[in-house]
Amino acid sequence: xxxxxxxxxxxxxxxxxxxxxxxxxxxxxxxxxxxxxxxxxxxxxxxxxxxxxxxxxxxxxxxxxxxxxxxxxxxxxxxxxxxxxxxxxxxxxxxxxxxxxxxxxxxxxxxxxxxxxxxxxxxxxxxxxxxxxxxxxxxxxxxxxxxxxxxxxxxxxxxxxxxxxxxxxxxxxxxxxxxxxxxxxxxxxxxxxxxxxxxxxxxxxxxxxxxxxxxxxxxxxxxxxxxxxxxxxxxxxxxxxxxxxxxxxxxxxxx
Numbered sequence: 661x662x663x664x665x666x667x668x669x670x671x672x673x674x675x676x677x678x679x680x681x682x683x684x685x686x687x688x689x690x691x692x693x694x695x696x697x698x699x700x701x702x703x704x705x706x707x708x709x710x711x712x713x714x715x716x717x718x719x720x721x722x723x724x725x726x727x728x729x730x731x732x733x734x735x736x737x738x739x740x741x742x743x744x745x746x747x748x749x750x751x752x753x754x755x756x757x758x759x760x761x762x763x764x765x766x767x768x769x770x771x772x773x774x775x776x777x778x779x780x781x782x783x784x785x786x787x788x789x790x791x792x793x794x795x796x797x798x799x800x801x802x803x804x805x806x807x808x809x810x811x812x813x814x815x816x817x818x819x820x821x822x823x824x825x826x827x828x829x830x831x832x833x834x835x836x837x838x839x840x841x842x843x844x845x846x847x848x849x850x851x852x853x854x855x856x857x858x859x860x861x862x863x864x865x866x867x868x869x870x871x872x873x874x875x876x877x878x879x880x881x882x883x884x885x886x887x888x889x890x891x892x893x894x895x896x897x898x899x900x901x902x903x904x905x906x907x908x909x910x911x912x913x914x915x
Contacts, residue, residue: 662895665690668743669894670734672724672785673752675702677855678804681883682749682890687715689891691747694737696720698756716741724752724781734788745789746796747894750782751804753824760816771819778823779830790838799843800894803831804886807851807909824849828905835903844902846893851909854880876911 669686673679675697687693687710695710697703700721710717718740722733738744755773786801793799808817809824828847835845852871872880889908892898907913 661897662689662891664747664891664894667746667894668692668694668738668741669747669749670694670696670720670737670745670785670789671749671751672696672781673698673754674749675699675706677754678850678853678883678886679749679751680706681885681887682751682804683710683717683887685884685887685891686747686749686894687713687717689895691894692716692741692743694718694720694741694745696722696724696733696752698723698752724750724785725776727784727787730784730788734785744792744796746793746798747800747802748785748789749802749804749890749894750785750827752781753778753804753806754820758820762816763818765816766819774819774823775826778820779826782827783830786834790834790843793843794838794841797842799838799841800898801831801834801843801845802890802893803827803845803847804890805847805849805905807849807907807913809849810905810915811913831905832903839902842899844893844899846902847905848886848889848893849905849907849909850881850886851875851907851912852880853886854882871912874912875909879910881908881910 669691671683674683674695683693695703695707703719703721707717707719720737722729805824808821831845831847
């Protein structure tokens with residue numbers, strides 16, 4: 661089950677964190693993987709690791725917020741792999757240098773980076789691959805989202821959460837538009853991951869640690885947890901699953 665050996669996946673933001681876990685699991689399931697990251701050296705490191713493990717993988721070092729770079733980058737990686745992208749995982753979602761900040765403390769000039777990455781970045785990547793998926797009558801669009809997209813949080817992620825909400829809303833509409841073309845579109849909303857706490861200041865780390873203690877399964881999520889969920893959603897076995905937001909959070913919130 662969940663055999664992806666006939667497919668090619670583009671995973672954005674896969675040079676670090678959750679994206680690495682997604683790329684690893686998809687490669688393990690047989691997919692050819694294009695590892696995207698705004699930092700080419702990170703993408704190359706992960707793609708090299710996958711190739712050493714026997715996978716077909718290439719690095720794709722483009723900025724998803726630049727529509728021209730996305731169009732060119734997708735064409736180049738498809739040529740290099742010799743296969744079109746039929747699994748898109750929009751994982752890139754944390755702006756460079758992002759730190760928690762409450763809305764009242766933010767200048768308007770800081771708002772756009774969240775929307776540019778989480779909404780427009782996803783739209784650029786979808787637009788670059790969706791016509792090919794429709795022509796071949798098979799495709800998977802998987803949006804990595806966050807619990808912050810639907811649950812209010814007090815530690816300074818309001819713009820991040822709003823941009824995730826926007827992307828989830830778009831995916832629901834896209835799913836309806838392309839369902840008869842053999843394409844599914846779903847979001848996976850993540851809870852607190854085990855790579856989140858070390859990247860924030862001490863006060864925020866205390867807040868996040870408190871949240872972590874409330875996770876019913878008793879631990880934080882891992883990149884491999886996300887990769888496993890993505891592999892299922894990308895598979896033929898999930899062909900009847902579309903237009904949904906799947907909460908992957910250890911039972912922290914339920915809907």
